[in-house]
Amino acid sequence: xxxxxxxxxxxxxxxxxxxxxxxxxxxxxxxxxxxxxxxxxxxxxxxxxxxxxxxxxxxxxxxxxxxxxxxxxxxxxxxxxxxxxxxxxxxxxxxxxxxxxxxxxxxxxxxxxxxxxxxxxxxxxxxxxxxxxxxxxxxxxxxxxxxxxxxxxxxxxxxxxxxxxxxxxxxxxxxxxxxxxxxxxxxxxxxxxxxxxxxxxxxxxxxxxxxxxxxxxxxxxxxxxxxxxxxxxxxxxxxxxxxxxxxxxxxxxxxxxxxxxxxxxxxxxxxxxxxxxxxxxxxxxxxxxxxxxxxxxxxxxxxxxxxxxxxxxxxxxxxxxxxxxxxxxxxxxxxxxxxxxxxxxxxxxxxxxxxxxxxxxxxxxxxxxxxxxxxxxxxxxxxxxxxxxxxxxxxxxxxxx
Amino acid sequence: xxxxxxxxxxxxxxxxxxxxxxxxxxxxxxxxxxxxxxxxxxxxxxxxxxxxxxxxxxxxxxxxxxxxxxxxxxxxxxxxxxxxxxxxxxxxxxxxxxxxxxxxxxxxxxxxxxxxxxxxxxxxxxxxxxxxxxxxxxxxxxxxxxxxxxxxxxxxxxxxx
Amino acid sequence: xxxxxxxxxxxxxxxxxxxxxxxxxxxxxxxxxxxxxxxxxxxxxxxxxxxxxxxxxxxxxxxxxxxxxxxxxxxxxxxxxxxxxxxxxxxxxxxxxxxxxxxxxxxxxxxxxxxxxxxxxxxxxxxxxxxxxxxxxxxxxxxxxxxxxxxxxxxxxxxxxxxxxxxxxxxxxxxxxxxxxxxxxxxxxxxxxxxxxxxxxxxxxxxxxxxxxxxxxxxxxxxxxxxxxxxxxxxxxxxxxxxxx
Numbered sequence: 064x065x066x067x068x069x070x071x072x073x074x075x076x077x078x079x080x081x082x083x084x085x086x087x088x089x090x091x092x093x094x095x096x097x098x099x100x101x102x103x104x105x106x107x108x109x110x111x112x113x114x115x116x117x118x119x120x121x122x123x124x125x126x127x128x129x130x131x132x133x134x135x136x137x138x139x140x141x142x143x144x145x146x147x148x149x150x151x152x153x154x155x156x157x158x159x160x161x162x163x164x165x166x167x168x169x170x171x172x173x174x175x176x177x178x179x180x181x182x183x184x185x186x187x188x189x190x191x192x193x194x195x196x197x198x199x200x201x202x203x204x205x206x207x208x209x210x211x212x213x214x215x216x217x218x219x220x221x222x223x224x225x226x227x228x229x230x231x232x233x234x235x236x237x238x239x240x241x242x243x244x245x246x247x248x249x250x251x252x253x254x255x256x257x258x259x260x261x262x263x264x265x266x267x268x269x270x271x272x273x274x275x276x277x278x279x280x281x282x283x284x285x286x287x288x289x290x291x292x293x294x295x296x297x298x299x300x301x302x303x304x305x306x307x308x309x310x311x312x313x314x315x316x317x318x319x320x321x322x323x324x325x326x327x328x329x330x331x332x333x334x335x336x337x338x339x340x341x342x343x344x345x346x347x348x349x350x351x352x353x354x355x356x357x358x359x360x361x362x363x364x365x366x367x368x369x370x371x372x373x374x375x376x377x378x379x380x381x382x383x384x385x386x387x388x389x390x391x392x393x394x395x396x397x398x399x400x401x402x403x404x405x406x407x408x409x410x411x412x413x414x415x416x417x418x419x420x421x422x423x424x425x426x427x428x429x430x431x432x433x434x435x436x437x438x439x440x441x442x443x444x445x446x447x448x449x450x451x452x453x454x455x456x457x458x459x460x461x462x463x464x
Numbered sequence: 465x466x467x468x469x470x471x472x473x474x475x476x477x478x479x480x481x482x483x484x485x486x487x488x489x490x491x492x493x494x495x496x497x498x499x500x501x502x503x504x505x506x507x508x509x510x511x512x513x514x515x516x517x518x519x520x521x522x523x524x525x526x527x528x529x530x531x532x533x534x535x536x537x538x539x540x541x542x543x544x545x546x547x548x549x550x551x552x553x554x555x556x557x558x559x560x561x562x563x564x565x566x567x568x569x570x571x572x573x574x575x576x577x578x579x580x581x582x583x584x585x586x587x588x589x590x591x592x593x594x595x596x597x598x599x600x601x602x603x604x605x606x607x608x609x610x611x612x613x614x615x616x617x618x619x620x621x622x623x624x625x
Numbered sequence: 626x627x628x629x630x631x632x633x634x635x636x637x638x639x640x641x642x643x644x645x646x647x648x649x650x651x652x653x654x655x656x657x658x659x660x661x662x663x664x665x666x667x668x669x670x671x672x673x674x675x676x677x678x679x680x681x682x683x684x685x686x687x688x689x690x691x692x693x694x695x696x697x698x699x700x701x702x703x704x705x706x707x708x709x710x711x712x713x714x715x716x717x718x719x720x721x722x723x724x725x726x727x728x729x730x731x732x733x734x735x736x737x738x739x740x741x742x743x744x745x746x747x748x749x750x751x752x753x754x755x756x757x758x759x760x761x762x763x764x765x766x767x768x769x770x771x772x773x774x775x776x777x778x779x780x781x782x783x784x785x786x787x788x789x790x791x792x793x794x795x796x797x798x799x800x801x802x803x804x805x806x807x808x809x810x811x812x813x814x815x816x817x818x819x820x821x822x823x824x825x826x827x828x829x830x831x832x833x834x835x836x837x838x839x840x841x842x843x844x845x846x847x848x849x850x851x852x853x854x855x856x857x858x859x860x861x862x863x864x865x866x867x868x869x870x
Binding site: 101103104105106111112113115116174175176177179180182183186187188190191192193194197244247248249250251394398399400401403404405406407408409410411412 | 704706707708709710711712715716717718719720721722732741743744745746747748749765766767768769770771773774775776777778779781782783784785786787799800801802855856859870
């Protein structure tokens with residue numbers, strides 16, 4: 064195998080600066096939205112005492128989950144020693160860090176008291192899975208950062224494998240931890256399932272890879288560097304497997320829930336009677352699952368980049384829908400204080416809670432995505448992250464069609 | 465309960481702030497000093513110098529003791545500071561936190577210290593709540609025509625000793 | 626810089642011996658509540674566990690005195706926005722789907738022994754006091770609202786906007802989570818929570834006392850008549866118990 068040459072991109076084109084301006088505008092809008100929310104208090108959002116986590120959490124959890132998945136390509140290269148993925152490992156690690164940063168910013172700016180972040184960073188309640196997650200998140204940025212360093216600096220290259228394996232283990236813990244945030248909420252019918260954690264791991268694989276593919280296409284198209292079919296085909300199949308796995312987990316999740324009588328109510332709610340949540344659930348299955356699978360595996364589209372890009376976009380959209388159904392749908396379904404009784408009160412007991420996201424929340428969430436993208440855009444200019452060529456001959460000489 | 469780490473971090477931060485404060489006060493020492501409204505009674509709960517220097521630590525200690533351990537001694541209670549230090553003026557007006565006339569913001573406004581206590585805590589004694597005017601937005605005052613309180617100035621410059 | 630070596634030199638309050646006893650005598654010979662007040666300077670201990678017992682058979686359908694008393698005591702005024710205004714205690718109406726029988730009961734923080742809110746709180750702001758009262762230390766609450774997600778009783782509220790004119794004994798403020806404190810500021814003085822006091826004016830459906838003291842009124846009643854937990858299946862051992870549900 065030839066030595067892969069990496070080089071930063073020039074980043075002087077109009078297109079580059081236009082992208083930067085676009086992302087910056089979204090980030091400004093997000094900061095403005097956050098200020099608006101914090102200044103007035105959360106009553107100006109769609110959130111209330113019933114739906115306490117809203118759209119910002121949908122975006123934040125999505126980005127955090129995607130972060131660990133974005134590391135896939137690097138992990139396959141260094142943990143499972145698949146040479147074909149090596150050239151893209153740097154981008155993969157960087158994207159992982161960027162996604163996590165985007166998610167965390169959204170999470171923090173949605174706190175009731177973001178000014179007290181120093182408290183969250185210095186006092187831990189070690190019983191709290193949330194506190195563990197903060198350690199997992201900061202650790203992730205650190206470990207993946209070191210991992211990236213071992214890839215880019217020859218003098219520390221010998222630690223690459225150790226760093227790669229650590230990052231791999233860490234990211235599995237991270238996604239399990241994020242999934243457990245919901246899995247631990249035993250009182251809420253919609254979340255009370257052990258399968259939540261592994262399901263989050265699988266979701267992370269798909270969302271992260273979808274993001275990775277889009278960034279990859281954009282980078283190679285934008286810089287007119289060559290990107291061979293071989294590597295793209297591999298990634299295509301990988302994405303297909305992950306998307307299928309999500310569908311499988313979603314099916315198992317709901318089927319096992321249907322076994323337990325106590326969960327019949329919430330299942331009927333999500334699958335059949337939940338109005339907008341039911342619609343979003345099935346939309347997710349179709350948009351984020353079935354259509355991407357068709358686009359990925361249709362023989363006629365085998366080497367069609369556009370179809371893969373579209374599939375990736377749909378996987379991301381489907382992922383956001385899935386998060387919305389899990390996070391908001393799970394809160395909309397009323398808590399069962401007195402099973403078997405019809406319950407009512409001034410505090411919305413026994414009713415399906417409604418939620419209408421506000422513009423501020425949406426902009427804050429999109430701002431998180433923009434932060435991710437601006438970090439990536441800046442980094443590919445500042446660092447030698449991208450191979451000069453990913454032509455089949457360079458990247459994967461042994462590839463046979 | 466504040467963890468060991470946080471405590472030390474706070475100390476470092478306090479020291480740094482104090483240092484900054486000391487220098488900044490030295491710079492404009494001749495220009496202005498805060499006018500600290502007088503409290504009820506003859507003396508404070510601790511020697512005045514001690515209060516100037518350490519009131520924040522007392523309050524934070526008391527806060528943790530009360531909230532976590534249910535200790536309800538009055539001596540260092542915030543409620544009591546307010547009951548004594550915040551009184552109507554000759555015209556029956558009560559200053560609100562944020563105004564230079566309010567005891568707890570007199571020095572703070574001057575020194576640029578921000579505390580969030582009164583987002584939750586009453587800034588007036590209970591019997592005056594509901595009375596008095598609405599809170600005016602925070603403003604930095606013009607000290608020129610006010611007398612300089614030497615003690616306050618000293619307290620501000622000596623705060624880190 | 627000196628921080629922690631400031632000792633409390635206040636003269637210990639030995640007035641009236643080690644403890645004051647506060648009681649409300651309703652009828653000659655009937656002492657409804659006996660609550661031991663601890664000295665102000667002593668920390669609470671786990672020798673006591675404060676609890677409540679609610680006899681739903683005595684709770685009148687149209688009565689909301691407990692709710693009003695709570696709102697008045699803690700200054701929960703609200704902004705006419707029911708979805709975001711705080712409610713520390715609420716009257717819940719139950720209708721048996723089978724029989725159509727209707728009853729009402731107050732629900733508030735159940736002061737669980739193994740409180741899920743305290744377990745999930747990242748900073749430890751949600752915590753259980755030694756004497757069993759579950760509280761939010763609003764000084765270190767970052768407003769993440771994970772406790773609200775974890776609470777099985779929907780007992781918590783998030784302060785959604787700026788507040789003014791709070792009570793001096795019940796500080797509350799934007800961006801933090803709050804819930805029933807069992808009127809800790811009154812309990813520490815040897816008084817009963819405001820809701821219990823209000824209820825005892827007429828219907829006498831609420832009892833407050835020490836669950837650890839076998840001789841307390843509440844313990845005796847619980848022993849004799851039993852008391853249900855809401856969502857007993859979760860195994861949280863709440864300090865608030867119900868009769869007649």
